[in-house]
Amino acid sequence: MTDDIAAGSPASYASSPADGYVGDPAVAAHWDGRYTDRERLWSGQPNGALVAEVAGLTPGRVLxxxxxxxxxxxxxxxxxxxxxxxxxxxxxxxxxARHAADAGVAVRWVHAELARAGLAPGSFDLVSAQYPALLRTPDAAAERALLTAVAPGGVLLLVHHAGMDTHQAHDDGFDPADYVWPAMVAELLDDDWEVEVNEQRPRVAPEGGAGAHHTDDLVLRAHRRR
Structure with a gap:
């Protein structure tokens, strides 16, 4: 998702969005409200860090x-x-789904929170999470779901806005302590993983859309050896 943060018994896979949401209804309602408030919330362009980091990868299955x-x-x-x-x-x-149809491309849509989506382990050659709003839990469910989804030989790419994890809680209810940040995922990487990138860098930001004011990214890219 992006800057204001968002995030997941198995979810439905479909070429168009399914009605059966799997996850906390309050989370879905919050984000539905955010999107309903604006005709278009984001820029409509791919994230710069994704474009840069995927350039050298062989296309395969991506989440x-x-x-x-x-x-x-x-x-x-x-x-x-x-x-x-x-x-x-x-x-x-x-x-x-309308965007994909207009572009003439096929995408499988999953209406779910990540930790509750029921994704088969090791299903994806690339797991991309660009500015996600993954809620923190005591069992690190979201962090582990990111790692578990990556196939042996695959890549995890996690990008977030630098500095957000150290912000103070906002009056609107946003508290950084409630969310997953790249450092938390990096701490879970064991010998099965090779960290290829773990850095802060200037953001290549698409023009327009919420979050365009952020200037730096945190980029974590890790290769799963086995």
Whole structure:
């Protein structure tokens, strides 16, 4: 998703968004409200870090976590990837499906929270989470779901806005302590993983859309050896 953060018994896979949401209804309602408030929430362009980091990869199966209105999913599909896109907001998924149809590409849509989506372990050659809003839990369910979804030989790409994890809680209810940040995922990487990138860098930001004011990214890219 992106900057304001969003995030998942098995979810439905479909070429168009399914009605059967799997996850906390309050989370879905919050994000449906965010999307309903604006005709288009994000820029409509793929995220710069995704484009840069995927450039050298051989297309395969990819999971787009928090796909929002579908810009990354459509870009990946256009570049030969077999795309599964997961999102909590049904409003966003319907927009994403229209975007994909207009582009003439096929995407599998999953209406679910990541940790509850019922994805088969090791299913994806690339798991991409661009500015996701993954809620933290004591058992690190979301972090482990990201790692578990990556196939042996595959890549995890997690990108977030630098500095958000150290912000103070907002009056609107946003508290960084409630969410998963790249450092938390990096801490779970064991000898089965090779960290290829773990850095802060200037953000290549699409013009327009919420979150455009952020200037730096945290980029974690890790290769699963086995």
């Amino acid at each position: 787009d976590v928090g796909c929002g209105e579908g810009a990354d999913a459509v870009w990946l599909a256009r570049h030969g990837w077999d795309v599964t896109a997961l999102e909590v907001s049904g409003v966003a998924l319907r927009r994403a």
